[in-house]
Amino acid sequence: MGRQPCCDKLGVKKGPWTAEEDKKLINFILTNGQCCWRAVPKLAGLLRCGKSCRLRWTNYLRPDLKRGLLTEDEEKLVIDLHARLGNRWSKIAAKLPGRTDNEIKNHWNTHIKKKLIKMGIDPVTHKPLHQEANHIAQPAVGPPQSTVHQSLSSALRPLENCSSDELRSSDNTSIDEDPLMSCLWGEEVQLIDASWKFPSSDGYFSNTVASFWEENCEWFSDCHEFRIADLGLECLESMGNPDMTGKG
């Protein structure tokens, strides 16, 4: 037999999170760390499924999240990475500190897509739209001519139309030939979000940060429309403690 189910669907709450629920989840994770999500709702006293808790935490409650629109540099990076990786938002997000895959995906769909179309660039292929029209009859030979990332794209095989399997099977050649792809796919690269943890055994979190949050949690009751960065909690990132990134 397999594992226990993550949650019984009966009695599981859906929809927007309340301030009270957020508070419970934050308190639980700061106290116990990120353990198995299946157990989180029960232990934290939430009527949510573990999946919902994980999403809420990773996309909204994590204290290292940046809020607000992506900067121009971030946008450029997203466009470049999208040209190479396609819609692999988690991979893209891993290269943007403090940004989530969901946030980048949303930003892509609502802002960047439109910008590229306005510029006459196909957001899927990253090639000029007029060229796309001719593309079927006369497949383009040679590098994409996107003005946005032509310098980066020229040496690469377009990857966005490949399946995951195709991609992985082609990794050997692509990665070996291209330093950036090697960096993106390689094991050695440190993914900013990958190591984001609150080890329960970690004295720093159980003492310093947890108490910091506890002291500052009251605003949850007053204002659910909080933005962690707005409240100055990005200082957590600059506290210089290696534990904040799960290192050390």
Added chain:
DNA sequence: AAACATTGCAACCGCTCTAAT
């Protein structure tokens, strides 16, 4: 000021891959 349209984002859904049994 009201009605309607559009936009932006949080959250959910369903799928795949991985790991436990």
Added chain:
DNA sequence: CATTAGAGCGGTTGCAATGTT
């Protein structure tokens, strides 16, 4: 080895906020 569930991912939806008529 087969089965099952967990975790994570990308796509999609629902709805509140904002803009326009």
